[in-house]
Structure formats: structure tokens, C-alpha cells
Amino acid sequence: MAAEHKPRLTRELVAMRVAQELAPGSTVNLGVGMPTLVAAFAPPDANILLQSENGILGYGGFSEEAYDQDLVNAGGQPITLNPGASFFDSAASFAMIRGGHIDTAVLGGLQVSERGDLANWSVPERGGGSIGGAMDLAVGARRLIVAMEHTTKDGRPRILRECTYPLTARGCVDLIVTDLAVVEVGPEGLMLREVAPGWAPGEVVTLTDAPLTVPRGVPEMEL
Amino acid sequence: MTATIYDTPDEALDGVSDGARVMVGGFVSASSPTNLIFALKRRGTRNLTVMATNIGFGDRLDELCEDRQIAKAIASFAVRASSARASRFEEQYRTGEVELELVPQGTLAERIRAGGAGIGGFLTRTGVGTQVAEGKDVLSWQGEEWLLERPLRADVAILKAHRADRLGNLCYRMAGRNFNAVMATAADLVVVEVEEIVETGELAPNEIHTPAVYVDRIVRCDPVEVRWDGR
Numbered sequence: 105m106a107a108e109h110k111p112r113l114t115r116e117l118v119a120m121r122v123a124q125e126l127a128p129g130s131t132v133n134l135g136v137g138m139p140t141l142v143a144a145f146a147p148p149d150a151n152i153l154l155q156s157e158n159g160i161l162g163y164g165g166f167s168e169e170a171y172d173q174d175l176v177n178a179g180g181q182p183i184t185l186n187p188g189a190s191f192f193d194s195a196a197s198f199a200m201i202r203g204g205h206i207d208t209a210v211l212g213g214l215q216v217s218e219r220g221d222l223a224n225w226s227v228p229e230r231g232g233g234s235i236g237g238a239m240d241l242a243v244g245a246r247r248l249i250v251a252m253e254h255t256t257k258d259g260r261p262r263i264l265r266e267c268t269y270p271l272t273a274r275g276c277v278d279l280i281v282t283d284l285a286v287v288e289v290g291p292e293g294l295m296l297r298e299v300a301p302g303w304a305p306g307e308v309v310t311l312t313d314a315p316l317t318v319p320r321g322v323p324e325m326e327l
Numbered sequence: 328m329t330a331t332i333y334d335t336p337d338e339a340l341d342g343v344s345d346g347a348r349v350m351v352g353g354f355v356s357a358s359s360p361t362n363l364i365f366a367l368k369r370r371g372t373r374n375l376t377v378m379a380t381n382i383g384f385g386d387r388l389d390e391l392c393e394d395r396q397i398a399k400a401i402a403s404f405a406v407r408a409s410s411a412r413a414s415r416f417e418e419q420y421r422t423g424e425v426e427l428e429l430v431p432q433g434t435l436a437e438r439i440r441a442g443g444a445g446i447g448g449f450l451t452r453t454g455v456g457t458q459v460a461e462g463k464d465v466l467s468w469q470g471e472e473w474l475l476e477r478p479l480r481a482d483v484a485i486l487k488a489h490r491a492d493r494l495g496n497l498c499y500r501m502a503g504r505n506f507n508a509v510m511a512t513a514a515d516l517v518v519v520e521v522e523e524i525v526e527t528g529e530l531a532p533n534e535i536h537t538p539a540v541y542v543d544r545i546v547r548c549d550p551v552e553v554r555w556d557g558r
Contacts, residue, residue, distance in 0.1 A: 157432060158354040159505050173356035173553055174501035180355055180385070181553025191501065192378065193508035193536075195440040198433030201451065225408070231421065232406035236532045239459065240433030274456040318437070 108130060110307075112254070112283035113300050113325075120145045121325050122251050122281050130132055130207035133157065133241055136179040138251045139210035157237040159197045162189030170217050178237065187196040209245030211238055212282070213252035217265040218314035220277035220289035222250060223269035233270075242273035247284065254282035254311055261285065261313040263294065283310050286325065293317060299323045330495030330542045332524060335377035336366035339518050339546040343372055343483050350439070350479075350510040351388055351490065352486035355404075358503030361387045361549040361551035362520045363485040367396070373397045376441070378481060380432060380506050381405070383414025385556040392416045401479070403432035425482055431459060434476055435547040438508055442478035443541075449476055487550070488527025488537065490529070491521040495542035496535045504536055511541040 106308050110301065113121070123145035126132055131153045143165060146152045155161050156157035156177040167175070167182040177183045192200075200206065206294050215223040222242055226233030242248060255261055280287040286306045295317045299308055305318045333339035341448065343349070353359030364387050367375075373396050380396070381404035382397075383389040392415035405427050406417050419425040430438070431453050440448055450473035454460050464475040475493050486507040489500035497519060499507060511517050524547050 156502070158357060159502050171554075172505050173550075174358055176357055176502065176555065179353075191499075191504055193504040194432070194436040194506045195497060195509045198436050202433050202437075202451065227408055228386070232417065233408040234402075234404040234406055235429055235431050236403050237461070239431040239457065240454045243455075244433070247342075265539065271457045273453075274394040 115286055116141055117252050117327055118281055118283055120327055121286065122249055123147075125249055125279065126150065126208060128152070130163070131155055131205065133201065133206050133209045133245065135209070135210040135238065137210040140181070142210055142251070152203055154235075155200065156183070157197055157201065157241070159192045159194055160189065161188045161192070162219055197230040198237070198240050201240050202242060204246055204321060206241070206245045207244040208247045208249060210249045211241060213250040213262065214275050215262050215264055215269050216250055216280050217267045218265055218293050220270045220275045221267050222248070222277050224250070224272045225310050226270045227239065228269060238272050242276040247278045248276050249279045249281060251281050254284040254308070261311055264313040284311065287316065295319065296322050298323055301324055301327070329493065330491070330539060330545050331478060332493065333490060333544055333546040335518060336362045336546050336548055337369055340366050340370055340384055340392055343367070343370070343404070345372055346374045347372065348376045348481045348485055349378070350481040350484040350507070350514050351377055351508050352368070352484065353379070353386065354502065354505040355384050355555050356553040357384050357501065357505055358487045358499055358507055359386055359553050360485045360487040360520050361553055362546070362548035363518060364388055364391065365551070366530030367392070367485070378402070378435075378479060379472050382415040385554050387520060387551070387553060388548070389414045389416050392419055392425070398505065399426040399428070400464070402429045403430055403435050405429060408549060412426040431442065431548050432481065438476055438479040439506070439509045439513045442480040443509070446478060447546065448478060450474065451476055454481045462485050462496070467547045473494050479513065481514040483518060484510040486517065486519045488521045490525060490530065491519060491545045492530050493541070494527045495539035495543060495545060496538035497521070497531050498530055498534055499536050499548075511537045516544070517542050518546070520548045521547050523547065
């Protein structure tokens with residue numbers, strides 16, 4: 105079977121793999137889209153403190169209760185609060201983000217470069233796009249994980265030598281988790297750390313535009 | 328000075344004139360001053376510059392575009408990456424009828440905070456090396472590049488809180504502080520819709536989120552339901 109037609113990880117499985125990266129007791133901000141799904145896979149006993157840019161620290165899961173329009177996350181979804189949750193205003197929220205108080209942010213991505221530049225807010229050929237809190241999170245979080253699809257719908261790589269879309273921030277990405285691979289961004293460039301089940305490192309390299317160092321014995325993701 | 332209590336949101340906006348720079352609190356659905364937005368619409372005030380974290384994401388601020396009351400928006404969410412569900416604002420932006428200054432959300436909050444705190448600008452790493460840096464001063468400090476961002480102020484802020492006392496102290500509900508509490512400090516005229524007005528002294532001093540010094544006008548209104556329509 106040609107590599108491009110092999111099954112890839114679902115969005116849920118990508119989120120599940122990202123969740124393994126969250127250190128117990130850490131403070132985490134999840135962006136909209138695929139990153140939002142990570143909340144469901146964070147181990148309940150890990151005491152992860154979830155921050156939402158609209159001024160919430162310590163939210164839980166998504167609410168099944170009646171809709172309360174004053175209790176939504178940054179993606180507009182109704183949420184629950186964990187014991188110890190707090191509210192604050194947007195300036196305080198972004199002081200928290202820009203001041204380095206968020207251990208890990210997980211953002212969606214459109215393109216990542218070999219130096220860890222991120223483009224995630226605008227597709228020029230479609231026009232528009234909104235920045236929201238992405239630029240603040242990209243520079244402010246201590247560790248940035250990007251969760252995205254490895255290629256575009258028509259098969260073009262999203263991990264590139266240079267981003268061609270408008271940047272969110274330069275040199276900000278630490279780890280890329282895609283539906284095909286886990287890729288670490290280091291000072292020497294990109295390192296293939298894991299592949300999706302059933303995928304060979306060489307197949308992932310073919311679908312990656314940026315140079316990718318492949319160490320011996322790259323393991324499959326454990327999900 | 329004691330805040331003035333108004334009977335209707337329309338009267339609470341008396342004196343807000345064409346060409347006004349208007350801050351609009353709320354985070355899409357959370358504590359959005361929707362009654363005051365509707366009042367602004369009924370009054371037909373035109374050529375507005377609105378500053379809000381979002382416009383056209385299910386919020387009712389977008390309705391001011393029906394009669395083209397908005398000339399410019401300063402916002403962090405205003406145009407979707409896909410044009411599949413374009414708002415009125417977005418349609419007018421794409422045809423060049425309205426101007427948009429797209430601002431990173433943290434920079435928007437901090438510019439407003441600076442405007443309210445008498446701070447003439449600040450340095451941030453947010454936006455360095457991006458379109459946001461175009462036309463701005465970039466300073467080198469401690470081996471890093473920083474953008475110089477300028478404060479924002481408005482002629483009027485329209486906000487929503489949960490409760491107010493007659494003096495003008497405000498308490499918000501749930502995640503309602505968001506941009507409301509920041510904008511309360513940065514406008515010449517601060518107009519707040521609240522769900523309840525209580526006697527002065529009934530709000531515990533440590534539970535007051537916005538002290539009365541910032542608040543000029545209060546109007547009691549039932550909240551309007553607002554729902555996100557996705558991004």
C-alpha cells in the first residue's frame with residue numbers, strides 16, 4: 105500500500121499521545137481544535153491545572169449540565185470547574201501566560217519550520233484568520249507542543265524548511281505531535297522520536313519537507 | 328463620585344456621539360454587554376471604532392454591522408481562517424468597508440491596562456518577527472528582541488457585570504471579569520449593565536472586582552443569551 109494511503113492516527117489518538125507529555129502537577133493551556141481534546145486524556149490523578157486564556161485556572165472537563173454562558177473556555181465550550189479553580193481578568197490571564205507561569209501550551213499548527221517557527225493563524229490563499237491568544241502562548245509558555253496533521257489534505261508536508269504562511273512566533277516549538285510522528289525540535293534541527301503504529305521512519309521522512317534526523321530504532325507510539 | 332443609575336440602556340448611552348471610540352467588554356458569550364450593544368444599535372451611532380476581544384463569533388456586536396455603524400475594529404478574533412461562516416463584520420472587512428487592526432489578545436489586554444494605568448507603552452516579545460511587528464519599534468534588551476506597544480484608551484466603555492452597588496462597585500460572575508475589568512479603567516465614560524443593583528455596603532469590600540472609582544453609569548438589565556458559533 106502506498107504510504108500516503110495508510111491509516112493515520114485519529115485526532116483523538118493524537119490528543120492521547122500529547123496527554124502523555126503533560127507532567128504531573130503542571131499548569132497547561134490547551135488551544136482550540138485538536139489541542140482541546142487533550143483535556144479528556146489527561147490522567148485524573150496527575151493534578152494538571154488547566155488554564156483558559158479568558159481568565160480561568162483549574163477547569164475540569166466539558167459540562168454536560170445546562171449551558172452557562174459565563175462559564176466557557178477560550179473555545180466557547182461550556183466547562184466544569186475543579187476544586188481550587190479561580191477566575192481573573194484578561195490582563196492577569198495574559199500576564200500569567202507572558203510571564204512564564206504556564207508550563208506547557210498545546211497549540212494547533214498549520215506549518216512548523218526546522219527551527220521551530222510556528223504558523224498557525226492564517227492561510228493566505230483563504231484570506232483572514234485571527235490571532236487570538238496564540239502569539240502570546242507561543243512566546244510565553246515554557247514548553248510548546250504543536251498538535252497537527254503531518255500533511256495538508258492534498259498531501260503537502262506541513263513540517264518545512266521555512267514556513268510560507270504568516271508566522272505566529274519564531275523558534276517557539278519544542279515538540280510536534282502529528283498523526284504520523286513525534287518530532288522534537290532541538291538546536292541541531294528536527295529529530296524523529298516516534299512513528300505512528302504501522303509507519304516506517306522512511307515513510308515519515310518522505311512526507312516531511314524539512315531535514316529530519318532519524319536515530320536508530322525509532323519506536324512506534326504507545327497509545 | 329457616585330455612579331449614576333439609569334432606567335434604560337438607551338438613556339445610559341446619552342452623549343455617545345458619532346465617531347466615538349468604544350471599548351466593548353466580554354469574551355464572546357461570557358459577560359457580554361449585549362443590552363448596551365443593542366442600545367447602541369437602536370441609537371444609530373455611526374462611524375464607531377470598536378475595541379473588543381472578538382467580533383462576529385456569535386457575539387451580538389456583529390449586529391452593529393447591519394447598518395454599517397462600525398468603521399474600524401481593534402480586536403483579536405475578527406476574521407475566521409475559513410470564509411464558510413462569515414460574519415457581517417467579516418464580509419465588510421473582505422470588501423474593504425471596515426478597517427481591522429488585528430491584535431494578539433495579550434497585547435490587547437495589556438495595551439488597555441496600560442491605557443488605564445497611565446503607562447505610556449510596554450515591551451513584549453509577543454509578535455516579534457510576525458506581521459504584528461510591522462511599523463512598530465523593535466528594541467534589543469537582554470539579548471532578545473522586544474516590540475514596543477502603545478496604550479489604548481476609549482471615549483466610552485460598555486461593560487457587563489453581575490452586581491453593582493449604588494456607589495458603582497462591581498462584582499462579576501464566573502469567567503465574566505475577562506476584558507470588562509480591564510476596560511473599566513481605560514475609558515473616559517464607563518457604562519455598565521448589571522443584573523442586580525444593591526445598596527452601598529452590601530458588597531463585601533474584598534469581593535469587589537472593579538472599585539467604584541472607575542464606574543460612571545449603571546443600568547439594570549436582564550442578561551441576553553449569547554451562544555458561540557465556533558471558530
